[in-house]
Amino acid sequence: MKDEIRIGIVGYGRLGRGVELSVAQQPDMTLAGIYSRRSPGKLTALSAETPVESVAALEKGDAPVDVLILCGGSRDDLPHQSPRYARQYNIVDSYDHHARIPEHLAAVDEAAQVAQRSAIISSGWDPGLFSLQRLIGEAFLPEGKTYTFWGEGVSQGHSDVIRRLPGVAGAVQYTIPLESAIEAVEGGEQPELTAGESHRRECYVVLAPGADAEAVREAIVSMPDYFEPYQTQVHFITQAQLEAEHAEIPHGGYVIRSAETGGGASQLIQTRLALGSNPEFTASVLVAYARAAYRLCERGDFGAKTVFDIAPVLLSAKDPAELYRELL
Amino acid sequence: MKDEIRIGIVGYGRLGRGVELSVAQQPDMTLAGIYSRRSPGKLTALSAETPVESVAALEKGDAPVDVLILCGGSRDDLPHQSPRYARQYNIVDSYDHHARIPEHLAAVDEAAQVAQRSAIISSGWDPGLFSLQRLIGEAFLPEGKTYTFWGEGVSQGHSDVIRRLPGVAGAVQYTIPLESAIEAVEGGEQPELTAGESHRRECYVVLAPGADAEAVREAIVSMPDYFEPYQTQVHFITQAQLEAEHAEIPHGGYVIRSAETGGGASQLIQTRLALGSNPEFTASVLVAYARAAYRLCERGDFGAKTVFDIAPVLLSAKDPAELYRELL
Ligand SMILES: NC(=O)c1ccc[n+]([C@@H]2O[C@H](COP(=O)([O-])OP(=O)(O)OC[C@H]3O[C@@H](n4cnc5c(N)ncnc54)[C@H](OP(=O)(O)O)[C@@H]3O)[C@@H](O)[C@H]2O)c1
Ligand SMILES: NC(=O)c1ccc[n+]([C@@H]2O[C@H](COP(=O)([O-])OP(=O)(O)OC[C@H]3O[C@@H](n4cnc5c(N)ncnc54)[C@H](OP(=O)(O)O)[C@@H]3O)[C@@H](O)[C@H]2O)c1
Numbered sequence: 001m002k003d004e005i006r007i008g009i010v011g012y013g014r015l016g017r018g019v020e021l022s023v024a025q026q027p028d029m030t031l032a033g034i035y036s037r038r039s040p041g042k043l044t045a046l047s048a049e050t051p052v053e054s055v056a057a058l059e060k061g062d063a064p065v066d067v068l069i070l071c072g073g074s075r076d077d078l079p080h081q082s083p084r085y086a087r088q089y090n091i092v093d094s095y096d097h098h099a100r101i102p103e104h105l106a107a108v109d110e111a112a113q114v115a116q117r118s119a120i121i122s123s124g125w126d127p128g129l130f131s132l133q134r135l136i137g138e139a140f141l142p143e144g145k146t147y148t149f150w151g152e153g154v155s156q157g158h159s160d161v162i163r164r165l166p167g168v169a170g171a172v173q174y175t176i177p178l179e180s181a182i183e184a185v186e187g188g189e190q191p192e193l194t195a196g197e198s199h200r201r202e203c204y205v206v207l208a209p210g211a212d213a214e215a216v217r218e219a220i221v222s223m224p225d226y227f228e229p230y231q232t233q234v235h236f237i238t239q240a241q242l243e244a245e246h247a248e249i250p251h252g253g254y255v256i257r258s259a260e261t262g263g264g265a266s267q268l269i270q271t272r273l274a275l276g277s278n279p280e281f282t283a284s285v286l287v288a289y290a291r292a293a294y295r296l297c298e299r300g301d302f303g304a305k306t307v308f309d310i311a312p313v314l315l316s317a318k319d320p321a322e323l324y325r326e327l328l
Numbered sequence: 329m330k331d332e333i334r335i336g337i338v339g340y341g342r343l344g345r346g347v348e349l350s351v352a353q354q355p356d357m358t359l360a361g362i363y364s365r366r367s368p369g370k371l372t373a374l375s376a377e378t379p380v381e382s383v384a385a386l387e388k389g390d391a392p393v394d395v396l397i398l399c400g401g402s403r404d405d406l407p408h409q410s411p412r413y414a415r416q417y418n419i420v421d422s423y424d425h426h427a428r429i430p431e432h433l434a435a436v437d438e439a440a441q442v443a444q445r446s447a448i449i450s451s452g453w454d455p456g457l458f459s460l461q462r463l464i465g466e467a468f469l470p471e472g473k474t475y476t477f478w479g480e481g482v483s484q485g486h487s488d489v490i491r492r493l494p495g496v497a498g499a500v501q502y503t504i505p506l507e508s509a510i511e512a513v514e515g516g517e518q519p520e521l522t523a524g525e526s527h528r529r530e531c532y533v534v535l536a537p538g539a540d541a542e543a544v545r546e547a548i549v550s551m552p553d554y555f556e557p558y559q560t561q562v563h564f565i566t567q568a569q570l571e572a573e574h575a576e577i578p579h580g581g582y583v584i585r586s587a588e589t590g591g592g593a594s595q596l597i598q599t600r601l602a603l604g605s606n607p608e609f610t611a612s613v614l615v616a617y618a619r620a621a622y623r624l625c626e627r628g629d630f631g632a633k634t635v636f637d638i639a640p641v642l643l644s645a646k647d648p649a650e651l652y653r654e655l656l
Contacts, residue, residue, distance in 0.1 A: 021590025025470050101656050102649065127656045129464070129597070132640055134655045139616045139643035140457070140609075142353050186602075248593075261612055262349025265576075265604030269457070272600070274514075276593030281468075284589055288467045308641040308651055312460055315467035321430065323636055327462045328429050328455045 005294050006032040007287070008065035008089070010055065010081065012043055014249065015094065016071035018283025020046050026287060028317045032065045033057070061088035066297075067290040068092075071283075079104065086111040086119045086304065090293045092286050094124040101127070101306075109304035118296035119304040123289040124282040125273060126150070130255050132307055133271040137257025141267055144259020145190045149177035149198060153251025153278060161226055162203055165219050167211030170239060172246040174202045177254065185256050188266040200231040204246055206239050251278035288315040333622045334360040335615070336393035336417075338383065338409065340371055342577065343422065344399035346611025348374050354615060356645045360393045361385070389416035394625075395618040396420075399611075407432065414439040414447045414632065418621045420614050422452040429455065429634075437632035446624035447632040451617040452610040453601060454478070458583050460635055461599040465585025469595055472587020473518045477505035477526060481579025481606060489554055490531055493547050495539030498567060500574040502530045505582065513584050516594040528559040532574055534567050579606035616643040 007023050009016045012034050023031045024047070033051040036043055040052040057063055070093040072081050078095045085091050086108045095104050101122050112119040122128065126148070134146050155175045162171035181198050184191045191197075203220055207213060217234045221227050237245075252273040259267050275281040289307065292314035296305070313320050335351050337344045340362050351359045352375070361379040364371055368380040385391055398421040400409050406423045413419050414436045423432050429450050440447040450456065454476070462474050483503045490499035509526050512519045519525075531548055535541060545562045549555050565573075580601040587595050603609040617635065620642035624633070641648050 018589070018591070025590050027470075098656065102652055105652060122656055129468070131656045132464075135640050135644060135651060136457070136460075138655070139619075139640075139645070140613050142355075142645070252596075261346070261605060261608035262353050263346070263605060263608050265608050266602075267604055267609050267612075268580075268600075268602040270600040270602075271461075272596075272598040274594075274596040274598075276595055277589060277591060280589035280591050280593050281595050284595075285468050306652060306656055308648065308656065309639050311637050311639045312463050312467075313636040316463060317467070317470070320636065323463060324430055324433060324634060327466065328426065328450055328459045328634055328636065 004028055004030040005291060006030055006064060006066045007290055008032050008058070008063060008068045009034045009071055010058070010068050010085065011071040011077060012036045012038075012052075013071060013073075014279035015283055015286075017046065018277070018279040018281075019069050019071060019287060020050065021280060022284045022287040025284075026317060028291070029287070033063065035063075035068075058085065058088070063089075066090060066294050069286050069290055070094075079107075082119070082121060083107040083111040086117055087115050088117070090117050090297045091119045092123055092290045092293050093119075093121050094128070094282055094286055095122045096124065096127055098127065105304050105306065113303045116300075116302045118293045118302055120289045120293050120310065121304055121306060123307055124285050125275070126253070128282070128285050128307055129273070130253070130271070133255040133269075134257075135308055137255065137259075137269050141257055141259035141261065141269065143261075144257055144267070147185050147193070147256045147258070148253065149182060149256075150253040151175035151177050151199065151251065153253070153275070154249050158201065158226060161223070162205060162220060165216060167208050167216045168205055169208040170206035170242050172204045172242065174204075176200050176202060182254060182256075185258055186268065186270070188258055188268065190258050194229070196229045196231065201227060201233070203232065203234045204237050204242065205234055206242050207236060248276070249278045251275045291315060291317065332356055332358040333619060334358055334392060334394045335618055336360050336386070336391060336396045337362045337399055338386070338396050338413065339399040339405060340364045340366075340380075341399060341401075342607035343611055343614075345374065346605070346607040346609075347397050347399060347615060348378065349608060350612040350615040353612075354619075354645060356619070357615070361391065363391075363396075386413065386416070391417075394418060395621050397614050397618055398422075407435075410447070410449060411435045411439040414445055415443050416445070418445050418625045419447045420451055420618045420621050421447075421449050422456070422610055422614055423450045424452065424455055426455060433632050433634065441631045444630045446621045446630055448617045448621050448638065449632055449634060451614050451635055453603070453613060454581070456610070456613050456635055457601070458581070458599070461583040461597070462585075463636055465583065465587075465597050469585055469587035469589065469597070471589075472585055472595070475513050475521070475584045475586070476581065477510060477584075478581040479503035479505050479527065479579065481581070481603070482577050486529065486554060489551070490533060490548060493544060495536050495544045495547075496533055497536040498534035498570050500532045500570065502532075504528050504530060510582060510584075513586055514596065514598070516586055516596065518586050522557070524557040524559065529555060529561070531560065531562045532565050532570065533562055534570050535564060576604070577606045579603045619643060619645065
């Protein structure tokens with residue numbers, strides 16, 4: 001029997017818990033430990049058997065893990081955590097600040113090259129699976145347009161922005177693609193769509209005691225970039241409703257390539273995700289890329305890579321021969 | 329400016345013409361020639377500039393091409409053409425006899441290894457893009473079921489089988505996925521579906537003079553494996569209608585992964601293709617893999633591979649840095 005791949009989780013938030021759940025579904029992996037900046041005594045892993053430790057245990061580079069899956073936040077944690085841990089371990093992250101990916105890639109690559117470790121950055125679904133579909137669509141069908149629609153699902157960033165407004169005690173924001181837009185794209189029309197023509201936004205808000213509902217509503221719908229360009233609905237609910245009806249973190253969306261081949265035929269490639277849990281799905285993708293990072297290191301292919309650089313065969317627990325037989 | 333990749337087409341049927349059209353859409357490729365077993369004088373390329381030659385011109389291994397795209401039939405041509413040409417050239421094929429892919433891969437690999445050439449077999453959409461989606465779905469979501477639905481579109485094999493029946497002068501068969509099945513799968517039910525619960529079949533048939541319509545209908549719907557397990561409709565039409573209304577070769581379908589992650593959330597990844605022209609789309613995929621085969625050979629990565637082994641970055645005409653910036 002082959003040795004199992006030992007996974008370490010760095011950062012135990014929503015994504016970290018998703019990785020814990022995902023590793024338990026894998027035939028070839030074991031969870032070596034959860035590493036947090038918080039005091040381990042204050043954290044409870046889903047399984048009592050999982051060691052929970054301080055990130056200090058990673059410092060010497062000798063923790064018993066093959067790949068660290070970094071589950072920190074993209075804004076404040078990963079820009080320093082990813083290069084730092086790539087200096088000692090194979091890593092995978094889900095860095096999602098699209099505009100800064102090249103910079104992040106360069107920083108992680110430098111660390112991983114020196115350390116002779118393998119890193120895969122910006123995995124997950126967007127960036128991640130959706131990025132792959134965008135690349136494939138464009139490579140197979142060079143004359144066309146690619147559309148990405150997000151939702152229906154909870155946008156963490158937009159929810160946070162509402163929560164920070166005066167008079168707001170709690171909030172969840174759903175991003176919803178406009179059916180009219182998807183239908184136009186599916187129909188092969190290749191429309192030019194503005195932000196507001198692609199998505200609408202629904203906000204569920206718990207008011208702070210004494211807050212003025214109309215003022216909160218106005219502060220939301222008039223917020224530039226975040227809500228102003230969109231058809232935005234604001235619903236006021238109670239804290240109990242927020243907890244009972246909006247605790248799940250669903251998400252999803254569409255990548256659609258609409259194109260013409262040389263003889264004038266319309267061609268459409270559409271990928272749709274309907275995710276009951278965004279963090280559990282994202283975590284599952286990270287875990288598959290952790291397998292790839294492990295294999296890259298085994299064969300001496302060091303440095304930082306992205307999902308674009310990974311041969312699909314590296315993602316599967318199955319042998320290539322089995323994949324050719326069963327899935328090709 | 330980089331040199332353009334010189335493509336040769338071997339076999340000038342529907343797929344071969346599709347490749348001719350696709351190469352014209354690529355910024356980094358040029359069509360070096362079309363090679364046919366038929367007399368070149370009898371063939372007319374879509375563009376007058378394209379050299380049309382006999383396959384004999386390939387014999388010495390010195391034809392001015394970087395990659396040959398083999399467009400012969402899977403049943404009778406590719407089993408010998410692919411290993412043969414891999415002995416002298418980089419090749420790509422669309423071999424679609426799923427059960428025999430391992431055998432085909434081994435034969436092509438042996439030839440390509442000796443010749444230090446790179447080959448990618450069984451590319452296209454199924455096998456091809458659909459295979460990739462099956463692998464990704466299973467790797468990301470190990471606990472679930474994968475469904476493939478084909479259509480609505482023309483099945484070449486089923487059309488051929490009808491054409492060979494006594495009393496039939498012409499025929500086209502459409503495979504149509506059952507909406508009830510797709511809805512059940514999309515709803516996360518993970519049903520067990522028999523062949524007949526997944527697809528139905530519509531046949532448009534031109535009778536030979538004096539043929540008995542009822543006998544032909546009966547011969548079709550009772551045919552084991554091909555039609556008997558399915559709800560099959562037979563429509564009798566004239567030769568003029570066949571030519572006017574059934575000349576296009578649309579196809580498409582769905583790959584759906586329905587699964588649960590460890591916390592119990594339902595997760596769905598769905599890929600849908602709606603192809604105005606099956607051969608033009610298949611050809612476009614082959615052309616992108618020809619680019620990958622060229623690059624593999626450039627870096628000394630010889631032998632036969634499948635779509636599972638190819639990093640997505642190799643498919644695009646763009647630089648990796650450009651892809652990271654624009655599509656990740
Ligand atoms: N690529 C994609 O498709 C995709 C999709 C979804 C998310 N993401 C990325 O994933 C990142 C992480 O998402 P997330 O939902 O897991 O964020 P999160 O729950 O806020 O967790 C982020 C970090 O905050 C710390 N933390 C968590 N709960 C805490 C608490 N109660 N008190 C103090 N600190 C706490 C944890 O680090 P410590 O344990 O060290 O304290 C954790 O690693 C996001 O920033 C996003 O960039 C990417
Ligand atoms: N992987 C996928 O998704 C996918 C999808 C579609 C098709 N395919 C594969 O592609 C293969 C080729 O499909 P196709 O539609 O191009 O088949 P096709 O039109 O029947 O052509 C097959 C070969 O027959 C010869 N030929 C064509 N027209 C002829 C004619 N009028 N008279 C005599 N010979 C003729 C050509 O070779 P010469 O020029 O040398 O005579 C040609 O290469 C299929 O067998 C299938 O396996 C794969």
